[in-house]
Amino acid sequence: MKTPRLLEPAPNWSDAERPTLPGSPASIAHARSKRMQYFIIGLFITLVGGLSNGFITANLPQIQGEYGLTPSEAAWIPTVYVMANVSSNLILFKARQQYGLRLFSEIGLIFFIAVLILHLFVHSFGMVLFTRFISGFVAAPLSSLGMYYMMQAFQRAHLGKAIYLAFGFQQLGLPLAWIISPTLIEVNDWSNLYRFELGLALCCLAMVVALKLPRSLRVEVFEKKDFITFLLLATAFACFCIVLSQGPILWWLNTPWLAYLLIAGFALLLLGLAFEHYRLNPLIMTRWISTGSMLNFILGAIAIRFLMSEQSYATVNFLRSMGMGPDQFVPLYRIIFCGIALGTIFSALSFSRERMLLKLIFAEILILIACGLDYHLTRDVRPENFYLSQFLVGFAGGAFIGPLILTGMSKALSKGPHYVITFIVLFSATQNFGGLIGSSFFSTYQQYRSQDYRSQMLTDLNTTQEIVQLRIQQYQRLYQNYQADPQLQHSLALKKLNQDINQESQVRAFNDVIALNGLFALFLLLWGSSNIAWSKYQLYRSTQQTRSIAVNHSSTTLNPNSSTNHE
Structure with missing residues (x-):
C-alpha cells in the first residue's frame, strides 16, 4: 500500500490532538460549555439521521394509500433508501478523507434540502423514490457527522463511550418516528411530514455551519479503479435489496426475474471482490x-x-x-x-x-x-x-x-x-x-x-x-x-x-x-459463548506455555553447566 499524499499542510497538532485517521477531526481540548454544545449538536444530528427512514417505516401503509400503490410498489420506497445507504460507504469514506468531512457534509445537506423542497411541489411516486434514495445516501455522512460531534464532547480517554452513545442513539430514530408521526400527519395532507423533515435538515445545516468540527488531515486517496469497484458492488447490493424486499410480496417461486436478479447480484459481488483482490491499492481488503x-x-x-x-x-x-x-x-x-x-x-x-x-x-x-x-x-x-x-x-x-x-x-x-x-x-x-x-x-x-x-x-x-x-x-x-x-x-x-x-x-x-x-x-x-470460552482457553494455554518456556530458560541460565556436572 502506498502512503497517500497530503493535500494541505498539517496544523501544528500535539500527539494527543492529532486525528486517528485522515478525514476524522482532531481531538481538541475544548472548554466544558463548548463540549456541551458539541454533544447537543451530535445528538440532534444522530436522531435526524435515523428519523428519515423511520418516518417511511412507520407510515408505509398510509403512504401506499396516499399514492394508490400496490404492496410491491410500496416496498420499493424503503428499499431504495437501503440501496443508497449500504452502497454510499463504499465511496464516502474516501470522499471525506480527500475533501474534508465538513465540506462534504454541508454539500450533502444542501443537496438533500433542495430535493425536499422539490418534493413539496412534486407529489408523485417517482419523486418519493428519488427523495428516499437521496435520504439514504445522506444518512451515511450524517451518522459519521453525529459520531464526530459527540466525540468532541469527550476527552480522548473516553472516546469509546462517545462511540457507544452515537451508534446507540442512532437507533432512536425509528421509535421516535412512530411516536411523533400521528401528530404530524393529517388526513389528506402529507405536506406536514415533508415540511417537518425539511425543517430538521435545515436545523442540521445551521448547526454544522455555526459550530464547525476541528480540521482534519486531507489526503489524496481516490483512484479511478475505486469507481469500478463502486459500480460493481453497489449494483450487487442493489440486486440483493430488491430480491429481499420483493420476494415475500411477489413470492419467490412465482417470479422468475427475482432468480435472475439474485444470480446477477452474486456474479457482480464475486467480480467486484475478485477485482479488489488483485489491486495494488484495494478499496476492500479481501484477504x-x-x-x-x-x-x-x-x-x-x-x-x-x-x-x-x-x-x-x-x-x-x-x-x-x-x-x-x-x-x-x-x-x-x-x-x-x-x-x-x-x-x-x-x-x-x-x-x-x-x-x-x-x-x-x-x-x-x-x-x-x-x-x-x-x-x-x-x-x-x-x-x-x-x-x-x-x-x-x-x-x-x-x-x-x-x-x-x-x-x-x-x-x-x-x-x-x-x-x-x-x-x-x-x-x-x-x-x-x-x-x-x-x-x-x-x-x-x-x-x-x-x-x-x-x-x-x-x-x-x-x-x-x-x-x-x-x-x-x-x-x-x-x-x-x-x-x-x-x-x-x-x-x-x-x-x-x-x-x-x-x-x-x-x-x-x-x-x-x-x-x-x-x-x-x-x-x-x-x-457466541463457545467462541468466547475457546478464546479464553487458547489464551490460557498460550500463557501457560510462555510461563513454562520462561521457567526453563531461567533454570538453564542459573545452571548453565548442570548437564555437564551430572555427567
Missing part, C-alpha cells in the same frame, strides 16, 4: 475479510441484527393484523425508545474493552427472554402486552451496537488505517442486510405457516357440527338489525367465520415466528 476472525465477526453481526428484526416485523405486523392503528402504537414505542436509550447509556457507562464480547452475549440473553415472554400470542393481545418484552429488545439493541462496532474497529485499526474503510463497508452491509434478511425470512415463514394453518382449519371445519352451527347462528344474529334477508345474513355469517379463521391462522403463524426467533437466539447464544 482480511476471509480470515477466520473476520468471518466470525461478519456472521455474528448479521445474526444479531437478524434477531433484532423480529421486533420491527413480528410485533408491528401482528398488532396490525389484529386491527391496531398508528395511534395505538405510540405508548409501545415510547417504551421501546426508553429501552434503547437506557441500553445505550448502560453500555457507555459500563464501557470496558474486556467486557465488549460479554455485552453481546448479554444482548442475546435479553432477546431470548423477550421471545419467551411474547410466545403464546392470542387474538386478545394488545400493545400493552408487549411492553416488557419490547423494552428488553430495545435495551439489547442499545447495548449491543457499541461493543459490536468497537470490536470490529479495533480489529481494523490493529491492521492499519487502510483497513478501516473495509470495516465500515462490512459493518454497514451486515446491519442493513441483517435487517433485510430477517424481515424477508420472517415474512416468508409467517405467510407459509399462516396458509398451512388456514388449510388445516378449513379441512377440520365441519359446518354440520353443533359448535360450528352455534357460532354461525351467533354471527347471523349480529346482522339481523340491519339485514332482513336470511340468506344474506347466513352469507355474512360465513364470511365472518372465514375472517376469524384467517385471524387465528395469523396468530398461530406469528407464534411460530417468535418461537423460531427464540431458537435462533439460543443457537447464537451457545455459539
Whole structure:
C-alpha cells in the first residue's frame, strides 16, 4: 500500500490532538460549555439521521394509500433508501478523507434540502423514490457527522463511550418516528411530514455551519479503479435489496426475474471482490475479510441484527393484523425508545474493552427472554402486552451496537488505517442486510405457516357440527338489525367465520415466528459463548506455555553447566 499524499499542510497538532485517521477531526481540548454544545449538536444530528427512514417505516401503509400503490410498489420506497445507504460507504469514506468531512457534509445537506423542497411541489411516486434514495445516501455522512460531534464532547480517554452513545442513539430514530408521526400527519395532507423533515435538515445545516468540527488531515486517496469497484458492488447490493424486499410480496417461486436478479447480484459481488483482490491499492481488503476472525465477526453481526428484526416485523405486523392503528402504537414505542436509550447509556457507562464480547452475549440473553415472554400470542393481545418484552429488545439493541462496532474497529485499526474503510463497508452491509434478511425470512415463514394453518382449519371445519352451527347462528344474529334477508345474513355469517379463521391462522403463524426467533437466539447464544470460552482457553494455554518456556530458560541460565556436572 502506498502512503497517500497530503493535500494541505498539517496544523501544528500535539500527539494527543492529532486525528486517528485522515478525514476524522482532531481531538481538541475544548472548554466544558463548548463540549456541551458539541454533544447537543451530535445528538440532534444522530436522531435526524435515523428519523428519515423511520418516518417511511412507520407510515408505509398510509403512504401506499396516499399514492394508490400496490404492496410491491410500496416496498420499493424503503428499499431504495437501503440501496443508497449500504452502497454510499463504499465511496464516502474516501470522499471525506480527500475533501474534508465538513465540506462534504454541508454539500450533502444542501443537496438533500433542495430535493425536499422539490418534493413539496412534486407529489408523485417517482419523486418519493428519488427523495428516499437521496435520504439514504445522506444518512451515511450524517451518522459519521453525529459520531464526530459527540466525540468532541469527550476527552480522548473516553472516546469509546462517545462511540457507544452515537451508534446507540442512532437507533432512536425509528421509535421516535412512530411516536411523533400521528401528530404530524393529517388526513389528506402529507405536506406536514415533508415540511417537518425539511425543517430538521435545515436545523442540521445551521448547526454544522455555526459550530464547525476541528480540521482534519486531507489526503489524496481516490483512484479511478475505486469507481469500478463502486459500480460493481453497489449494483450487487442493489440486486440483493430488491430480491429481499420483493420476494415475500411477489413470492419467490412465482417470479422468475427475482432468480435472475439474485444470480446477477452474486456474479457482480464475486467480480467486484475478485477485482479488489488483485489491486495494488484495494478499496476492500479481501484477504482480511476471509480470515477466520473476520468471518466470525461478519456472521455474528448479521445474526444479531437478524434477531433484532423480529421486533420491527413480528410485533408491528401482528398488532396490525389484529386491527391496531398508528395511534395505538405510540405508548409501545415510547417504551421501546426508553429501552434503547437506557441500553445505550448502560453500555457507555459500563464501557470496558474486556467486557465488549460479554455485552453481546448479554444482548442475546435479553432477546431470548423477550421471545419467551411474547410466545403464546392470542387474538386478545394488545400493545400493552408487549411492553416488557419490547423494552428488553430495545435495551439489547442499545447495548449491543457499541461493543459490536468497537470490536470490529479495533480489529481494523490493529491492521492499519487502510483497513478501516473495509470495516465500515462490512459493518454497514451486515446491519442493513441483517435487517433485510430477517424481515424477508420472517415474512416468508409467517405467510407459509399462516396458509398451512388456514388449510388445516378449513379441512377440520365441519359446518354440520353443533359448535360450528352455534357460532354461525351467533354471527347471523349480529346482522339481523340491519339485514332482513336470511340468506344474506347466513352469507355474512360465513364470511365472518372465514375472517376469524384467517385471524387465528395469523396468530398461530406469528407464534411460530417468535418461537423460531427464540431458537435462533439460543443457537447464537451457545455459539457466541463457545467462541468466547475457546478464546479464553487458547489464551490460557498460550500463557501457560510462555510461563513454562520462561521457567526453563531461567533454570538453564542459573545452571548453565548442570548437564555437564551430572555427567
